[in-house]
Amino acid sequence: MPELPEVETVRRGVEPHVLGQRILRALVREPRLRWPVPPDFAAWVAGRRIVGTDRRGKYLLLLLEGEPGAPPDRLIVHLGMSGRLLVVARDVPLRKHDHLDLELEGGLVLRYHDPRRFGAVLPWPAAQGAHPLMETMGPEPFSADFHGDYLFQRSRGKSAAVKTFLMDGGVVVGAGNIYAAESLFRAGIRPTRPAGKLTRAEYARLAERVREVLAEAVEQGGTTLRDFAGADGRSGYFQQDLYVYGREGEACRVCGTAIKSLRLGNRQSCYCPRCQR
DNA sequence: CTGTTAACCTGAGTGC
DNA sequence: TGCACTCAGGTTAACA
Numbered sequence: 046m047p048e049l050p051e052v053e054t055v056r057r058g059v060e061p062h063v064l065g066q067r068i069l070r071a072l073v074r075e076p077r078l079r080w081p082v083p084p085d086f087a088a089w090v091a092g093r094r095i096v097g098t099d100r101r102g103k104y105l106l107l108l109l110e111g112e113p114g115a116p117p118d119r120l121i122v123h124l125g126m127s128g129r130l131l132v133v134a135r136d137v138p139l140r141k142h143d144h145l146d147l148e149l150e151g152g153l154v155l156r157y158h159d160p161r162r163f164g165a166v167l168p169w170p171a172a173q174g175a176h177p178l179m180e181t182m183g184p185e186p187f188s189a190d191f192h193g194d195y196l197f198q199r200s201r202g203k204s205a206a207v208k209t210f211l212m213d214g215g216v217v218v219g220a221g222n223i224y225a226a227e228s229l230f231r232a233g234i235r236p237t238r239p240a241g242k243l244t245r246a247e248y249a250r251l252a253e254r255v256r257e258v259l260a261e262a263v264e265q266g267g268t269t270l271r272d273f274a275g276a277d278g279r280s281g282y283f284q285q286d287l288y289v290y291g292r293e294g295e296a297c298r299v300c301g302t303a304i305k306s307l308r309l310g311n312r313q314s315c316y317c318p319r320c321q322r
Numbered sequence: 323c324t325g326t327t328a329a330c331c332t333g334a335g336t337g338c
Numbered sequence: 339t340g341c342a343c344t345c346a347g348g349t350t351a352a353c354a
Contacts, residue, residue, distance in 0.1 A: 048347060079330080079349080103348075126348055127332075142332085161331045163348060205325060214349080221347055270347065271334080290347095310326070313345085 047124040049186070049219030050262035051273050051281065052103050055130050058276025059155065060098045062132045063107065066149040067094045075144035079125060079165040082145065089168050090120065090147065101179055102218030105130065116171040121178070125163025127272040131156045160272070183217045186255050191217055193249030200240040200248070207243060208236035209310045211255070220255055222312050223268055223290045228255040230289045235321040236314045237307070261286065289315040 047055070071090045076082035083089075090109065096117055097108035103124070108117035122130060133154050140158065145166055147155040157166055169176050184190035199216055200207075210216060211225045220228060229236050231254040234247055243251075267273055267281030270291070274280060288298050293306035293315055302319040 051347075123348085125331095126346070159331095160333065161346090161348095163331070203324080209325085212348095223347060268347075273347070311328085 047103060047126075047128065047267070047273060048221035048224050048262075049100075049103060049259050050224070050265075050283065051267035052100055052105050052124065053263050054267040054275045054281060055124070056098050056100050056105050059105075059130060059132060062151075062153055062276070063095045063098065063149065063155060065094065065096070066151055066153075067092065068109075068147050069150050070148045072146040072148070073144070074146075075142075075162070078144065078159065078162050079123065080167060082166055083168065086166075086168055093118075095149075102182055102185070102214060103221070104178065111171055118171050119169040119176075121165065121167040121169050121176060122157070123165040125159060125161060125165070127161040128157065128159035128164035129272070129274050129278075130276060131158060131274070131278055132276045181215055183213070183215050186217055186219050186259055191252060191256075193245065193252040196248040196252055197243070197245045200243065203240040205240055206236060206309050207234060207238045207240045207251075208314055210240035211251070212310075212312075217255070219259060222314075223287070224255070224258050224262065226290045226315055227258045227288060230317060230321060231258060233321055235318075236309060236316050289317060291315065 068090050071087040073082050073086055094110040095107055096110045099106040099108060105122040107120040109120060111118050133156050135152055135154055142160045143156055143158050145157040149155065200210055203210060208225050208229060211220055228251060232251040234251060262268060262283040265281055265283040265286065266275055268283040269280035270284060289304055292304045295304055297304055297317040297320060300319045302317055304315050305318050306313055306315045
C-alpha cells in the first residue's frame with residue numbers, strides 16, 4: 046500500500062487527534078510484525094504524552110515526551126504493504142488483524158491494522174540516537190538535497206534499470222512502485238533504461254516530476270487500490286490521476302498507444318512505449 | 323562493491 | 339463450491 050503520499054496522508058489525519066494527548070494504555074494483540082513488538086512495549090508507552098508527529102520516507106514517527114529537557118523518544122510506525130493506522134472511538138468493534146491499540150486520554154484509540162504483517166511498530170528511545178533504518182536512507186524528495194544533479198552523480202556507473210534505482214530507498218525515499226512508474230512517465234523516460242546512461246538533463250526532469258507526482262498525490266490523499274485508507278478510514282483519490290500504473294493494455298491518456306508492462310526486479314512496471322523513450 | 327532473487331504474510335482474483 | 343495458482347502499494351537477507 047503505502048508510499049510517501051499515503052504515509053503523509055495518515056500522518057496528517059492522525060496528528061490533530063493525538064497532539065498533546067497522553068497514552069493511557071497500549072494493547073498488543075499480535076506482536077509478530079515485520080520486527081516483533083518488544084514485550085516491554087506497553088509499559089514503555091503507558092502514560093507518555095504525544096508531543097508531535099513526523100515522517101521520514103515511508104516511516105511515520107510519533108514523538109513521545111521524554112525526560113524534562115531531553116529530546117523526545119520515538120515510536121516508529123511502518124505500514125508495510127497492507128497496514129492502516131486508524132483513529133477510532135473506543136467502542137468501535139475489533140476486526141481481524143487489529144494488532145495494536147494505543148488508548149488516548151481523550152477517549153480515542155489509535156489502532157494499528159495490518160493483514161500481511163509486513164509493517165512495524167517500534168519504540169526508539171532518543172538516547173539510542175538515530176535508528177539504523179533512518180541512517181542509510183537517501184534524502185527526502187522535497188528537501189534541497191534532492192535534485193537532478195544528485196541523481197546524476199549517484200547513478201554514474203550503475204547498470205540497474207532507472208526505475209529500480211529510483212525505488213532504492215538509499216537513493217531517495219518515498220517513491221515505490223506506483224510513483225516511480227508515474228514519475229518516469231511524466232519525465233518521458235523508459236523504466237528499463239540503465240540508470241547510469243541517463244543524461245544530466247533527464248535527471249533534472251525526473252527529479253522535478255518525482256516531486257510533482259508526490260505532491261499531487263499528497264494533495265489527493267494518496268492512492269487507494271485495495272488496502273489503503275487514511276486515519277479516518279477514507280480512501281485516497283490519486284488513482285484517478287494515474288497515467289500508467291495498473292493500466293496495461295489500456296490507451297495512453299496522452300497519445301492513445303496501448304500501455305505496456307514488464308517485470309523489473311519482480312515488480313510490474315507499466316509504461317507508454319511512445320511517450321517514454 | 324553491484325545486481326538479482328526469494329522470502330516474509332494474508333487476501334483477492336482467476337481459471338479449471 | 340472448491341482447489342490451485344498468481345498477484346499485490348515494502349523491505350531485506352541471501353546469493354551470484
